[in-house]
Amino acid sequence: MSSTQRAPGAPFGASVEAGSFRVTRPQSAGDVMGWLRQHDVQIVDLKFTDLPGLWQHFSITLPEVHPDLFSAGIGFDGSSIRGFQEIHESDMLLRPDPSTAFIDPVCGTPTLSMICDVVDPVLQRPYSRDPRYVAKKAENYLRQTGIATTCYFGPELEFFIFDSIRFGQDQHSGFYCVESAEGDWTTGRDEGAYGGGNLGYKARYKEGYFPVPPQDTLQEIRSEIALTLQQAGVQVEVHHHEVATAGQNEIDMRFATLTRMADNVMIYKYICKNVARRHGKVATFMPKPLFADNASGMHCHQSLWNDDVNLFYDAHGWALTSEACRWYIGGLLQHAPALMAFCAPSTNSYKRLVPGYEAPVNLAMSQRNRSAAARIPMYSDSPKARRVEFRCPDPSANAYLAFAAMLMAGIDGIENKIDPGPPLDRNIYDLPPEEAKNIRQVPGSLEASLAALEDDRAFLLKGEVFTEDIVETWIDYKRKHEIDPVKLRPHPWEFYLYFDI
Template identity: 30%
Template structure:
């Protein structure tokens, strides 16, 4: 059988037959990273013909609404026309929690003329990856994904709380890197590791993070599209496993007021596609010009990119002072207080860690955007600021403080919008503006508590 990256139609058919698959979940990641699609009986799955879904599936708010805008309709047809979905055979995986043999496969979105839908998140990442490929380069990433386990509750007005562990008690204090705190949820994590093995997700390490019930999973480094697929699958897998253990798993950036937020740190490097040499290091093992310029690109363009990397109103509750999250775009070696960290490594493994991304970000969009910022830095030969040697937690804010501010900053970065695709950026901005407007119609408990009788 062919390797995953070379999977063809015949390989997919053989794979499905060997596992006696009876159903196939045909998945498309939308702008929010939510899995859309259809579930088909095996005999109805026609890889070469694809299936149909409305274009608007890719341009909805997190609540399922479409922006009412002429600019939106110039990109996504108001006639509610279909697009063609073709499976990427290399992404086929079993659904390990299904009762009957069930497969899941991620699809790419095409127009009827055979061109990829340019505002599909997977297409945007493909485009950025191809920019590197045309220059003889290959981007490499390794995501680290934080999340919370929380007790189940059907009332969204009630604050979230940590779940009950094996001891019969919930965490009441922070257990940073505690092995025993992770062991409280051994039955859940045993299922998660089993599921990940079946799905070939190649997760690396699991740790307990700072917050009560907060964990982090790390992925082995690899191709950006493959890693984005794995994060997409992992989010779905974790939620399902948690439900089976009577708890929720959440990737909200800030689910609990008095606990740290959750990030998706992305380690990234660039190698010569032919030789495999890391271009962030010179032949003598010193930091290269490309390394400096990549950092410079992140520093210049990340403020304008934050609407992609912190995509919800809630995202900015994480990016505040004294919460272990960066509020700056300084860079430093082995320094977790900066937004752009350079981990200790050999010259061959020299890399940049983007620490400003929230765990609520769409993994395809997040990977595409951070690689785009670094690419622009290398193309424009942007020099970074001097290295931050001490704690940067008390530095000035260098990131937008709200979603509306972030959307405004995006308009000031035409080079970034052009690289990602102007049509994609148009749809994305309009969706985010619609979500912001919807949020502003909600009256919060804080307003009722402090304004009702005092103003």
């Protein structure tokens, strides 16, 4: 919910310094080889992202690490990765990106982790379904248009930390059960493990924003996550408890260029999950795990720059924004139904995108107003701080694809000078019905978003950033593996509604 984005600083490579934060990064294969000796590394871990957005990995020993690894790559079975190859074309390659190397703070054995690009060994070129390749192409296309040299992203990922989670479904039963000592529903529970009685201080529904300990029981875990992220080279600005009861959190990273920030999102999720597990708890980026309370979003701050000039700033424009900024917003709002297929890509996402839970369902532009899909933060009047916050995405998204899709929508908005409509600086949820009916809203289901993507994809295909193949594969995967299985299974609430009919 908060973001204190500052002006762009040093790139991720070389040295990054802000206050006491300083990490020196390798930039070449030779630098990585030096790191192996400097840090007494014993294992090298190679990470890459499957199509839905989950990190995959395997590890190699030091004798297998040599300069040719970064050019020739190393083989793996692409047919075992979700959304990748068929079994008759399974051989694929990984090429590590040396600029992503970090000493892995999760591992007890001295381990150097690198994020890899996926390569088709037959064609000897980047694999078209590699999400990271799509993000890179989006950045390259932006430069080719001449609109800007750089796109910065600053996502705010919210997530829950629970004490435990149990779930299951078979042919004759189904359930889930969330346990959290912070949950408002635990006020009557005997917490004997802590000496008997109940410790109280439970966050009431929708009242979890900013309480201090002991109500906020996760302060130390979030601090550990933040410091562990910095060990991995990801700069953290702020952390806090979020609105929902039962352990909703937010840790904000400093913004970065598009692909680098998507890399950072993957590191963020990895470290959040592993630090929580270290404490006997579980972290989830599922958008809506709790009924009747706020869900987790991934509000995405974004701006376009020519070198060190912010193209979204105009001292005389509405909310200090330029025409280019407003056209960019116009592109986001115009293409939002299709964007949701990548930005809110789970069936669970649409249990978040409903009125009443600070959810940005209304496709309108505003300043300060969190009920609009596109918001201009007004914390600072500095030219370097001017940006748009697109509030519809959630953390179940594959960041590489979601960020790339948003940039492509914004570029289309600028190229076609798409009018975002007049700003709505009132609480949109409280508008009278005759006004509210004229405001477009995000789709109400993943199925509707995929249908919108089928009809509105031309903006994604420009410059071959997205290909027909990856769009079709995404739609087919989501329908076969997510929408249809959910449709087929009885829902517990259906028993309440219909069992006695």
